[in-house]
Amino acid sequence: MESAIRLGITNDGSRRQPYTASPEPITGDLVVDPGIILNAKGFNLSVEFYYNAKSNTNWVYGQGRSASVNTFILTGNASVGAVIIRGDESNVAFSVSGGVYVAQNSQYSGSTLTFSAGVFTETFPDGTQIVYKDQGKPVTPEGYVTYQVSQVADGSGVTHTYTYGSGSELGYLKSITLPGGNVVTFTYASSKLSNVTDWTGRVWTLQYDASSYLTTFTTPLGCSTKYTYANAGATVPMLNVIEDPRGYRTTYQYDSSQRVVSMAAGSAIWTYTYSNTAPFNSAAILPTGAITTYITDGTQLVTSEQMPEGYTATHSYDAKRRKVKTVTPAGEVLSVVYNDRNQITVSVDPLGNRTTYQYSTANDLTTQIDALGNIWSFTYDANHNLTVSVDPLGRRTTNTYNADGTLKTRQDARGLVTTLSYDSFGNVVSVIASDGAISTTVYDSLNRPTVKIDPLGRRTTMAYDVGDNVISMTNAAGETTRFIYDGCLQVATVDPLGNRTTTTYNRWAKPATVQNPLGFVTTMNYDSMGYQVASVDALGNISTTVYNSAHQVIASQDGLGYLTTYGYDAAARQNSVQNARGFITTTIYNARDAIATQDALGNLFTVVYDALGRRVASQTALGFRSTTVYDAAGQAIASIDPLGFITTMTYNANGQSETVKDALGNVTTTVYSSTSNRVIASVDALGFRTTMSYDIAGQQTAMQNARGFLTSFTYDLAGRQKTVQDALGFVTTSIYDGDGRPQAIMDPLGRMSTTVYDAASQSIAEISQLGFISTSVYDALGRVQASVDPLGNRTTQVFDARGMTVASIDALGFRTTLSYDSVGNRTAQQNPRGFVTTMVYDGRNRQQSQTDPLGFMTTQAYDADGRTISTQTPRGGLITMTYSARSELLSIGNELGQITTYTFDGVGRPVTRRFANGDVTTTTYSARGEETLRQYKDGSLVTQVYDAVGNRTQLSDSTGITTFSFDAVNQNTGKTDPGPLVQAYVFDGAGQRTKLTDPDGLVTTFAFDGNGRLMSMTSGSGGQVLFTFDAAGRTTMQSFAAVDRTRTMGFDANSQLLWNRDFRTGQDMQILTYTYDGNGNRTSQQGAGEAITTYTMDAKDRLTRSQRSGVGGFDYNFTYDSMDNMTVNGEWSPVATQTYDAANRITTILQGSVMTTITFDANGNQSIVNEGGSITTNTYDFENRLKVVRKPDNSLVTMSYSGDGQKRTQVSGASVTTFVWDGTDYLQERS
Structure with a gap:
């Protein structure tokens, strides 16, 4: 309508x-x-x-x-x-x-x-x-x-x-x-x-008094507005009181000229003064006392306004009394020119940028030329209906109309046509999309939509009261939401499950309270003019807003009473914010835009806008500039980073993103349907294509990846995703409750996990596939206050009035306490043992220092752009960092000044790495960003090959070629190492690996319980390991059948191991018990029939003493420096004293009369160990992996590694050992 x-x-x-x-x-x-x-x-x-x-x-x-x-x-x-x-x-x-x-x-x-x-x-x-x-x-x-x-x-x-x-x-x-x-x-x-x-x-009723004054106006809902009349300062009866349908009254007083001199709404009183002599100036005074003064030219044209914010706005008019200019302290904020037909022909912004408009003789806007000269043109039919619009790029949108002026078709710039049909009352009853999808709407006799039917025939229905308020909405799944009104305002929403949210209102029809379905109430308080001044949450925490008399926000106070204040410039624009710590951030304006921000430390960040007000550049405090380039239609077509690298974008005729070319020329493409504007494919920079399919309602029904494998989706009647079927045919099903919340997920193996919600849609329980229940407890503000695992172990969070976590209490009752400053920076953390770590922040709220419980301090320094440029350790050592204009890490130097440097390509990927010893490694990438080549200083190479979806299929390195195979859902199903050493893997429908075939052809099988935990592992040689778990998922038993050995374990509420028992059939082998302190440090260990071993920790949880009495007793002491380096190791006999270099690498060990010295190369690798004259030397590869060990007897141990850094072989004399890896896990070694 x-x-x-x-x-x-x-x-x-x-x-x-x-x-x-x-x-x-x-x-x-x-x-x-x-x-x-x-x-x-x-x-x-x-x-x-x-x-x-x-x-x-x-x-x-x-x-x-x-x-x-x-x-x-x-x-x-x-x-x-x-x-x-x-x-x-x-x-x-x-x-x-x-x-x-x-x-x-x-x-x-x-x-x-x-x-x-x-x-x-x-x-x-x-x-x-x-x-x-x-x-x-x-x-x-x-x-x-x-x-x-x-x-x-x-x-x-x-x-x-x-x-x-x-x-x-x-x-x-x-x-x-x-x-x-x-x-x-x-x-x-x-x-x-x-x-x-x-x-x-439906009837609207008007009633009058004996003097013909309207006294009530009543709507069909029964909402009555009442009017009372009295002289009220005038010489004749005037409208004195308006009483709204909820009983709130507004009262007016007049002067003898029947001008309003005051208006009272509740306790708020507005007053008005007038001059009875030329030039007839006037003033309006807010209930706060703020005054707006109007200066006129004597003919009721306002030439200036003295605003309550303290500035003056002046106005100019043309000969036909049209306002053409307004000037404030910010400049000319309004400047327009009219033609003789009252149409604006020129508009000039505060910076002098001109937009011009041209019109036809029929008064239709035909041309708009912006401040950069870009032209939009418009064509109309004889009935003033817009038929054609052409943007500055020549892209054309065309409309046709029915004889009654209703839109018939709309053809977009791609030529796609949408067709609309109407009933005799002008209601749109059907829309035929460009792809043929038909959406229909049914209306009631009042032309209100009552049924909407999507292209799949799914119906959404609406019901109304006589006041045109929607009182219920039922989706295609039959789920009904109800809206309840008190006759004038919506007072409640009832969801499909009957959960009710209730709202009350103040005299300004603004929410005064909101009660959620759990009965928790949030209250809003307002001043006499209806501005919100406070919010009281369901726990009674109050946040307030403070205004000046002109109702500018000058302060906000959080629930703890901390105050943030705001300042304004002469044109009433907010130009400063002072946080609760007293630090000020300032905003700088030109006549139109906010062009700079100065932080609390004086660093200036600037923004540049073009003539159309678009952000075209930003410059950091260090002068690094990023730029955006727009085409004539306002589309961003290029971005230039601070290093000058350019990313370009193109768009289709409808302005949808079509290609993105990165700074290296790699292009990714988005493809759209020929019959709609839906994305049907994406083509990566290597040309590999992923395609999407949709149903007629626009729901994605399938995705085919670049390998040709298909994932399909189905939906329920409410449009929620119901099933996902992967490329192997395995189906995952989602189930929803009556409120549309995901209630259960059934995996392809039929295992179902369930979520339980409270009336406020908070997840209060998660039920695992095996029926184990984890619960969450919420406070009145919807924050998780406690979590209870399936065994009843409870962890608790405590919040302050600002919503910050001030304490966490673990399942054993141990408490960690957190403290914050006035702006929410964490300033202290006290652990359950009572030891405190403190933090200090600079004016930009960056952590400046951290002091541990022993008083040792670590400090950070930052550059003007907020990047960490140095860290000073408690020992005084300095770690330094440098960055590119793009904030890429260019170098990092350790405490000894040994520096590793990096370079990056145009898209920000690291291409060279130079270690402190001068070794340079170069990396090459595919157009898609995958590492394809790594070249070391000696010319040796690591190459990698990938399939169409990015699975790595081949790794070639100095040890040979490794190949990988994948199934239709990209699970790694096989690996062949040099040798060849072949592994194969099998997965079930839930993605759990059920079978491993090792290079010897032996098959290991894996079985899982309903929660997806490994229950058994059976090797090809007949060995079997069984596992059992408690409800909290902790391993309570491991059984090794091949050696007749079983270990059982018990845990405390914090999942700390309390005991473990090793036994064979009918025979205990070992029983150990453990105790812990509040920080989780193990404080004692005792074997059956043995004396207790006790452990003592310092304030930083470092072991300082290990002691056992009785037979085989001992008493070991340990000391550390400020960097946690152990300086005395009392466990060694004789006691060892250790020293470290500035980079915290151990350099000497003195044990009795024997001195061991350790030398490091420039990269920090341990290169020489001289133990009392017995020398071992180590040589490392270009990845700093141990390559050769020359022992004191001059014998050699040599290692080789795969391109992934896994040890492939070790040669010691004539003995060669080959290591086989199952992914990142060690599988076997072969000699």
Whole structure:
């Protein structure tokens, strides 16, 4: 439905409100505007009942009242002109000469007037026409004939027809007939309008007092607005009180000139003052005392406003009293030029950028030229309907229309056509998309949609009350949501399962309380003017907002009382924020845009905008600049990073992203359907294609990857994904509850996991496939307050009034406490043993230092762009970092100044790495970004090959070639190492590996329980390992059948191992018990029949003493430096004393008289170990992996590695050992 035609009345909705209307501040005029809007074809019918405080009218609408439908023309005769009296009692006077009517108002009239065959026709620029006829009303005492509205028609000829009464109701509006035959009737009693009845029988009722003043206006819902009249400072009765349907009253007082001098709404009082002498200035004073002063030119044009924010805005007008310029301290914020038809032809922004507009002789906008010279053009039919729009790139959108002006087809720039069909009332009843999909809508007699049917036939239904409020909505799955009203406002929502959310409102119709389905209430408090000043959550925590008298936000206070304050510039733009720590961030503006931000440390970040206000560049505090380039249509076509690398984008005719070319020229492409704008394929930079399929409703039903394998999807009636079938045919099913929440997932093996929700849709329980239940407990604010595992072990979180976690309590009751500063930086953490770690932050809230429980401090330094450039350790060592303009890590230097450097390609991938010893490794990538080649300093290579979807299929390195195979769902099904050494893998439908065939052909099988945990592993040689678990998923038994050995384990509530028992059939082998402190450090260990071994920890949880009494007893002591390096190891005999270099590498070990020295190469690898003259030397490869060990006897041990860094072989003398890996897990060694 279209908006209503207002019969020439200017919409001033900000003042002409039905309950709290405010006066026009220059004249003091009060206009109140209750009304009715009814859906109709072409344009809606709006019937508004205006009260005008200065009106002397007393007709069928009551004393001082008129109606929008009571627009009429007064004329003496056809030769002396005419006056159009609008329904709000504004008027336009026309003179006539030679049969031509010319508007006489100095301000431009937006319509033209003609007279022919006894009928006046008023025509507006958009083609709307009002036809006026003499309906027989008596000539006025002044001798004027009245011509009343007979018809209102839009530019396409869609018409509302007015009929009038006769006899005692001569000239009374009796009905308005809308397109399709719907009729609105007007009923009168005692010469006053008493009822308006629509075609369904809904009735709006008007009542009057004995003096013909309207006293009540009642809607079909029974919502009544009441009006009380009194002199209230004037010399005649005036509208004194409006009482809205909820009983809230707004009271007005007047001066003797019938100007409003005060308005009271609750405790809030607005006052207005006026000058009775030229130039007739005035002022409006808010309840806060803030004053707006209006300076006029003496003809009611405001030339300047002294704003309550403290600045002055000045206004300029053209000869026809149109505002053409406004200047504030920020500059010219409004600058426009009008043509003689009241159309803006030039608009100049505050920076002087000009947009120009051109119009046809039929008043249609035909051309728009922006400040950069880009041209948009528009074409219209004879009825002012937009038929063609062409953007600056020449992309064309075309519309066709039915004879009644309803849109028939829309053809987008790709040529795709959408077709619309209508019923006789102008409702869209079907939409045929470009791909043939048909969506239909069914309407009730009031033209409200009651059924929507998607292209798959799925129906959504809506029900309404008599006030046009949707009271229920039922989706295609039969799930109904209800909306409950108190007659005027929505007070509750009830979801399909009956869970209710309730809202109450204040006098400004703003939410005062919201009660969720669990009964928890959030309260909002407002000031007397309806601005929210506080929010009280369900736990009573209060957040407040503070305003100045002009209602600018000057402070906000959180639940702990911490204050953030805001400052403003001379143009009332927010230009500073001071956080609760006192640090200030400043915003800098030009006349139009925020162009820079200065942080609390003085670092300046700038932004550049083009003439159209688009962000085209940003520059960091260090001067690094990123740029965006736009085409003529405003699409971002390139981005240039701070290093000058360019990424370019292209778009299709509809502006959808089509290609992205990275800085290296690699192109990824998005492909769209030829019959719709849906994405049907993506093509990666290597040309591999992934395709998508959809059903007629636009739901993705399948995806075919670049290997040709298909994943398919199905949906339930509500459009929720129901099943996913992978390329192997395995199906995962999702089940939803009545509220549409995912309730259960069934995997391809039929195992089901379930989620349980409370009334507020919070997940309160997770039930595993085996029925084990984990629960979550929420506080009144919906935060997880406690988690309970299936064994009943409970962990708890404690929150402060700001919502920060201030404590966590583990399942054994041990408490970790967190402290924060005023802006939420964590400043301290106290562990369960009572030891505290503290943190300090700089003005940008970056961690500046951390002090451990022993007082050792680590500090960080940052550059102006906020990147960490150094870390100083507690021993004073300095680790340094440098970065590129793109913030890539270019170098990192350790405490000894040994530096590793990196270079990057145009898309930010590392291409070289230079270790401190000068070794350089170069990496090459595919267009898709996969590593394909790694070249070391000696020229040796590691190459990798990938399939169409990115699975690595081959690895070639100095040890040979390894190949990998994958199934249809990209599970690794086989691996062949050099040798060849072949492995094969089998998976079940849930992706669990059930079989491994090793290089010797031996098969190991794996079995899993319902929760997906490994239950048994049976090797090809007959060995079997069994596992059992408790409800919390902890391993409680391991059984090794081949060696007749079983281990059982017990745990505490924190899942710490309390005991383990090793036994063979009928025989205990070993039983150990353990204890722990609050931090989880093991404090004792005891074997059966043995003395207790105790462990002592320092404040940093480092082992400082290990002690056992009795036979075999010992007492070991350990000491550490500030970097946790062990300096004394008392476990060695004799005791070892150890020293470290600045990079925390152990350099000497003194054990009795024996000194061991350790030397490191530039990369930090241990290269020489001299143990009392016995020397071992180590050599490393280019990845710093141990390659050769020369022992003191000069014998060698040599290692080789795969390209993945896994040890492949070890050669010691004549012995060669080959290592086989199962993924990242060691599988076997072969000699």
